[in-house]
Every structure is written in C-alpha cells, then in structure tokens.
Amino acid sequence: xxxxxxxxxxxxxxxxxxxxxxxxxxxxxxxxxxxxxxxxxxxxxxxxxxxxxxxxxxxxxxxxxxxxxxxxxxxxxxxxxxxxxxxxxxxxxxxxxxxxxxxxxxxxxxxxxxxxxxxxxxxxxxxxxxxxxxxxxxxxxxxxxxxxxxxxxxxxxxxxxxxxxxxxxxxxxxxxxxxxxxxxxxxxxxxxxxxxxxxxxxxxxxxxxxxxxxxxxxxxxxxxxxxxxxxxxxxxxxxxxxxxxxxxxx
Numbered sequence: 001x002x003x004x005x006x007x008x009x010x011x012x013x014x015x016x017x018x019x020x021x022x023x024x025x026x027x028x029x030x031x032x033x034x035x036x037x038x039x040x041x042x043x044x045x046x047x048x049x050x051x052x053x054x055x056x057x058x059x060x061x062x063x064x065x066x067x068x069x070x071x072x073x074x075x076x077x078x079x080x081x082x083x084x085x086x087x088x089x090x091x092x093x094x095x096x097x098x099x100x101x102x103x104x105x106x107x108x109x110x111x112x113x114x115x116x117x118x119x120x121x122x123x124x125x126x127x128x129x130x131x132x133x134x135x136x137x138x139x140x141x142x143x144x145x146x147x148x149x150x151x152x153x154x155x156x157x158x159x160x161x162x163x164x165x166x167x168x169x170x171x172x173x174x175x176x177x178x179x180x181x182x183x184x185x186x187x188x189x190x191x192x193x194x195x196x197x198x199x200x201x202x203x204x205x206x207x208x209x210x211x212x213x214x215x216x217x218x219x220x221x222x223x224x225x226x227x228x229x230x231x232x233x234x235x236x237x238x239x240x241x242x243x244x245x246x247x248x249x250x
Contacts, residue, residue, distance in 0.1 A: 031151045032130050032228045034217065036078030037210040042104045042172050044210065045076040045157075048087035054097035058176055063101075063168045070168045073160040076101070080177075080210050081136035081146045082154045088145070089185030090178050100175040100210075107170040109218040111163055117227045127158040128227045136184065136209060137202055143193025146184075180208055 037044040049057070056065035063070065077083045087095035115126035130153040134146035159167050187205050191197035217229065224230055 030230070032153050032155075032230075034078065034155050034215045034229055035212045036215045037080075037212050038105075038215050042102045043078065043108050043215060045078050045101050045103060046080055046083035046177075047074070047076060047099050047101060048083060048090065048092070048095035049097050049099060050094040051096060054099055054176065054178075057099060057174050061174055062171055063174075070165050071161050072164065073158055074164050074167070075156050075158045076167065077154070077156050078215070079133065079154040079212065081134035082131065082156070084136075084181055084184055085134045085146050087181070089188075090181045091185070096178070097176060098178045098181040100177045102172040102174075103167070103170055104172060105218055107166065111157065111159060111167060112217050112227060113219050113223050114163060115157065115159075115227065125160060126163045129156045129158065130154070130228065131156055137199075138195070139188035139193045139198055141193070143189035143191075143198065146188065180205075183208070 050067070052067045053063070053065065056068070057063050077086070083098060084090075087098060090096050090098050111126060112128065115128045117128045117130075133149040133152040133154040135149055136146060138147040139145060140147045183205055184202075187201035188198055190201040217224070219227070219229070
C-alpha cells in the first residue's frame, strides 16, 4: 500500500518495518502490537458517547457542542472489541452511541510522541496504556462481554488538555457504528453465550466487522520503543491489572 510519508521520506520507520510495505508489518509479533483499521488517509479509533454528543458530532462531523468538553482526559481506542467491552455494546449509561473516528497518520504520531507509557497515573498530557485485548469473535460471562485474551494486549491512548484539543481539531470523519455494536452484542449473547451459538451468530456479522491489522505510527524510533510499539513487553507500570482506564473515559 502506497502511503505518503511526511516523517520518514519513504524510508523504513524502524529497520525492517515500513508503512509503505504493509507485508513487513505483518511480521510485527508479540503481545504488544498496535492493531487498527487504517488506510492511506488515516487510522480509525472508537469512542462511546451519550446521544446528545453523538448526534451533534455526526451532524457537524467533529466533536463539540454544549455537552462536550474538549479539554478533559479522553481515551481513544483502535480496537472495536475493546470499546464494546468498555461500553457494554452501547448498553451502559451515557455510552449508548459508538463512534468511529478517523485521524490522519501525522496526527497519531504527533499525539503519541507526547504520551507517557504508564498505567494508573503519570502521563498528565497523554498516556499510552496496554490493556488485555478482547476477542471480537467470542464472548464470556454468559455472553455479557467479549472474551478477555490471556496474553495479547490492546492499546488505549489517553489525551488531555492540549492533546485532547489537537485530537478534536484533527478529525477527518465520524461514523456511527452503534448498530454494529448492538449486532455483535446480540451475537455474543446467543443462547446465553454458548460457544456454538455465538460462532453461528457471528458468522453473519463477520462481513460488517472492521479489518484490524498491525499498524506502526510514524514516530521516531526512540518513541516507538519507549511506547512499546514493537511487540515488546513494557514495564509493569504500563500494564493493566484488573482495572480499566480512568472513569473520565467516555
């Protein structure tokens, strides 16, 4: 896939890995790999909001309006399965609407270079956190949530103040995927989450799911290593334990 590169002049970001050679990204291995749906224009992230914020965002194709605070800490998630877990498939209060938000490659890199890789504190401007990944194809807890993966981690990016404002001002597009979230929720709950029933129900949903694959942000090599973007295990402080991102997460 041919992607213009404003940061590396079409040279590999890290030796052996380059967005210009998508096949090389498939060789990124390990438990800590940034996976997302992306194309030549940008990268998709997910957030859950209440009806008022979502309706305004879809109408104006940007986040804003009287109910939205652009300076608060907000978390963006490239994993569709993870936002479904966090928002309960859109069933949780004030998280009824799942929005799919597209950012330019350059913005993703700019935001990440100012983030710290921590959990439970630190990174006052921005924070990268690696939480247990969720499997979009299976469920647990009697079909109440996507199954938690034992080893694989999913990235969450927390942004506050200036970084949150940068995120808001850089959005390319916003799409409502609440119906798809509910569709997955119904499939995961088929026959009380019974494995065979879930598999059969998910077969009808697969064509509508995002194609998430390894992604390498256009950050400096030192930042990629610092943020554990190359599959390597981060320091314990960056791991998620039994908790979730801050309650300020929409």
